[in-house]
Amino acid sequence: MYIIDLNKLRIGDILLTRKHDKECQLIRKSTNSDYSHAIIYVGAGSGIESNGLGVQSINLLRTVYKYADDALILRYNKDDFEGIIVDVINFARQKIGTEYSTSEAKIARIAENIKAKEENRQFCTRFVAQSYKNAGIDVVTNPDYCSPKQLSESNFFETISECLVEATKREIEYANEKDNPISQQTDITNKIFEYVRNISSKDIQTFEQLSKYVLENRDNEPEITEFIRNSGYLKMWEKDINKNPWYYDYDKALEHWKNPEKKIEAGEFFASSEEYTRQRFEISLDTMKFYHKFYQQEYFRDQIELYEKLIELSKTREEVGKKLLK
Numbered sequence: 001m002y003i004i005d006l007n008k009l010r011i012g013d014i015l016l017t018r019k020h021d022k023e024c025q026l027i028r029k030s031t032n033s034d035y036s037h038a039i040i041y042v043g044a045g046s047g048i049e050s051n052g053l054g055v056q057s058i059n060l061l062r063t064v065y066k067y068a069d070d071a072l073i074l075r076y077n078k079d080d081f082e083g084i085i086v087d088v089i090n091f092a093r094q095k096i097g098t099e100y101s102t103s104e105a106k107i108a109r110i111a112e113n114i115k116a117k118e119e120n121r122q123f124c125t126r127f128v129a130q131s132y133k134n135a136g137i138d139v140v141t142n143p144d145y146c147s148p149k150q151l152s153e154s155n156f157f158e159t160i161s162e163c164l165v166e167a168t169k170r171e172i173e174y175a176n177e178k179d180n181p182i183s184q185q186t187d188i189t190n191k192i193f194e195y196v197r198n199i200s201s202k203d204i205q206t207f208e209q210l211s212k213y214v215l216e217n218r219d220n221e222p223e224i225t226e227f228i229r230n231s232g233y234l235k236m237w238e239k240d241i242n243k244n245p246w247y248y249d250y251d252k253a254l255e256h257w258k259n260p261e262k263k264i265e266a267g268e269f270f271a272s273s274e275e276y277t278r279q280r281f282e283i284s285l286d287t288m289k290f291y292h293k294f295y296q297q298e299y300f301r302d303q304i305e306l307y308e309k310l311i312e313l314s315k316t317r318e319e320v321g322k323k324l325l326k
Contacts, residue, residue, distance in 0.1 A: 002065045002164035003171050006045055006269075009060075011276065012085045014074040014128050014157065015039040015047060016148050020066060031108070033149035035072060038124040040092050040131055044273040048092045050127040055098040056186040064167055064175045073160035074151060076132075076139075084135035086279075091134035093280060097193045098122045098205040108145040116144040120205050125151060132156070181239050188233050195227050214299045215291055225299040234306050237313060248316050250323045263324050270321025278314045281307050 004015070016035035018024055027036040039047040039058070047060050065071060076084075101121035107114075108125060116126070129143035129151065139156040140146040152159070167175070196204050196213070199220060204210050214221045228234065241248055246256035247270070257263035285307035292300035 001167045001172055002068050002070065003167040003175065004060045004063070004071060005163055005165045006060065008073060008160060008163045009041045010075060011041060011043045012076055012081070012088050013041040013160075014151060015041060015060075015163075016072045016074060016152060017063075017065070018070050028148075031147035031149055033147050033152070035148040035152070038128045038148055038151060040088075040128045042089050042092060043276050045269075048096065048127075050095075050098070050100055050122040050124045052100050053186055054100050054190060055095045055122050055127060056189070057093075057096060057182060059180075059182045061171065062175050062177075062180060062182065064172055065164055068164050068166075069161070071164050072152070073163045074154070074157035075160055076137075076156055077158045078137075078156060084132075084137060087135035088131045089280070090283070092127070092131045094206055094208050095122060095127065095131075097189050097207065104145075108147055113142050114145065120203050179243075181236070181243065184239070185236055188231050188236070192228055192231055192233060196224060199223065211287075211291060211300075211303075214297060215294060218295060218297065221297050221299050225297075225302060228299070229302065234302055237309060241313075247320065248313065250320050253320050253324055257324070267321045267324030270317045271325060272321075274314045274318035274321070278311050281310045281314065285311065 009015075015038070017037045017039065018028065018035045019037075024036040028034065037049070037051070039049040039060075041047050041060070042057075045060055047058050048055065049058055050056075099121055101118050101123055104116065104118050104121055104126065105123035107117070108123065122130075125146045125148060126144060129138075129140050129146050132139045133143040137156065139154045140150045151157070193204060193210070196202075196210055200213060200217070202209075202213060204213055210224075214224060246252040253266070254263070257266050285304060288300050288303040288307060291297075292304060
């Protein structure tokens, strides 16, 4: 069994992957592709993908692969990377919660050169291609309908192979854990959007659309706010502290990472990645503060408190990481 080597990844990379079930084999055959799925890497070990559960954030270390060539990295190879990457990642994050469209994915398999029929839906290759399109880069001819093969043949990417390493027993156990915070987060997020769509009769697919709806429909705001509070969404960060206390306490980190190499690896990871993590939190925080100025709605007050807490926790992880490197 194999697992992704995070050291090989750069923010904005597209990870093409394959599994060996019948559905994935059919996708590869119908699109003449070596791979059946696409994920965009957003840093700190996290990817964002569009699958049957919709667009969701994933921990890349939660997936194991059968063979050493079951994944491939596509890396943007133009000089304007630093200028576009923020727009690429912001689009990807804004689409979290968007529902998956099987019918749109099927159209992509026959490579029709048409505009999206369901603009408010995603599937894996459309999602990653549109993330780059949001930054003004058409990495394929038609970002609305494209295949893994078309992405792999794009002149905008270089190919990085051998990105998987043999997984240890502990890594396999971690990947297969049922108590998966990311899966729980996805479930909660999907329930929120399903609830909001039911009470609003609107095709709300993202938190950006939800915030706009709340701002324009004040009568429904208290009900939506109460549902989100009861869902556990605002307190999901507590689970990470309980599950990984060594991320937030230096003494516990020393006890956890007794292997000097693992300690340095963890220190470098948190010391180098948290600044970028905070940047996206700070952008969201500024947006929530801007919206809150209009009607002082509790929905936005809750979001402000959430992002302030996430920024605080990010600073703590970075501090622990820097101490581990001393």
